[in-house]
Amino acid sequence: xxxxxxxxxxxxxxxxxxxxxxxxxxxxxxxxxxxxxxxxxxxxxxxxxxxxxxxxxxxxxxxxxxxxxxxxxxxxxxxxxxxxxxxxxxxxxxxxxxxxxxxxxxxxxxxxxxxxxxxxxxxxxxxxxxxxxxxxxxxxxxxxxxxxxxxxxxxxxxxxxxxxxxxxxxxxxxxxxxxxxxxxxxxxxxxxxxxxxxxxxxxxxxxxxxxxxxxxxxxxxxxxxxxxxxxxxxxxxxxxxxxxxxxxxxxxxxxxxxxxxxxxxxx
Numbered sequence: 001x002x003x004x005x006x007x008x009x010x011x012x013x014x015x016x017x018x019x020x021x022x023x024x025x026x027x028x029x030x031x032x033x034x035x036x037x038x039x040x041x042x043x044x045x046x047x048x049x050x051x052x053x054x055x056x057x058x059x060x061x062x063x064x065x066x067x068x069x070x071x072x073x074x075x076x077x078x079x080x081x082x083x084x085x086x087x088x089x090x091x092x093x094x095x096x097x098x099x100x101x102x103x104x105x106x107x108x109x110x111x112x113x114x115x116x117x118x119x120x121x122x123x124x125x126x127x128x129x130x131x132x133x134x135x136x137x138x139x140x141x142x143x144x145x146x147x148x149x150x151x152x153x154x155x156x157x158x159x160x161x162x163x164x165x166x167x168x169x170x171x172x173x174x175x176x177x178x179x180x181x182x183x184x185x186x187x188x189x190x191x192x193x194x195x196x197x198x199x200x201x202x203x204x205x206x207x208x209x210x211x212x213x214x215x216x217x218x219x220x221x222x223x224x225x226x227x228x229x230x231x232x233x234x235x236x237x238x239x240x241x242x243x244x245x246x247x248x249x250x251x252x253x254x255x256x257x258x259x260x261x262x263x264x265x266x267x
Contacts, residue, residue: 004258170193
């Protein structure tokens with residue numbers, strides 16, 4: 001069983017790269033299940049819409065995760081209640097539309113749990129991610145409630161992500177970070193068998209400042225004649241991880257960073 005996880009999709013250029021290439025990449029890499037973080041996929045680079053979600057599903061995406069920008073497009077609140085393939089962080093203050101955890105049955109009759117979490121440090125306020133994770137681990141068990149478990153941890157700082165990876169080690173197939181839009185060079189299998197990477201990177205134009213137009217971003221940092229951030233429009237790179245899963249144990253056999261197209265080095 002092979003899972004592809006793609007980091008934050010940024011704006012039109014990221015959406016187009018998925019639409020034009022994902023199905024082919026699924027076939028070439030023999031991917032069985034695809035998870036994409038879509039919280040930055042809208043035209044402005046924040047939020048997502050029903051139309052974007054439906055285009056992702058048509059392009060081969062099985063599940064969409066999100067983060068702090070999940071509600072930036074208000075119409076998504078109604079859509080998320082009726083679409084269980086779209087998740088929001090599980091530790092958002094309740095009540096909140098949608099769900100942060102679901103189990104999905106594949107065509108091979110394998111049950112894949114996907115858990116969406118958000119960090120507490122330098123992020124929008126939400127419930128304590130470690131307390132929520134502790135309760136989750138007490139309630140759900142690998143190989144009982146699902147065959148595999150993928151955790152998308154949408155967080156700002158590397159230490160918090162690293163800590164949560166160890167917290168889930170042996171209890172999840174993959175823990176991968178999102179939100180910073182920069183892929184980290186630390187893909188590995190942790191001591192107890194969980195695949196881990198601190199940040200998956202983004203699906204967007206890397207000739208930018210984390211996906212946003214670089215000239216305008218420089219003006220904003222220098223506080224001169226800038227406008228609101230908007231996405232860069234060059235060729236996008238798809239960034240994420242590919243994990244080979246051990247169905248018998250529910251843990252990982254192999255993980256590698258996945259980079260395709262655009263500015264970054266291609267595999």
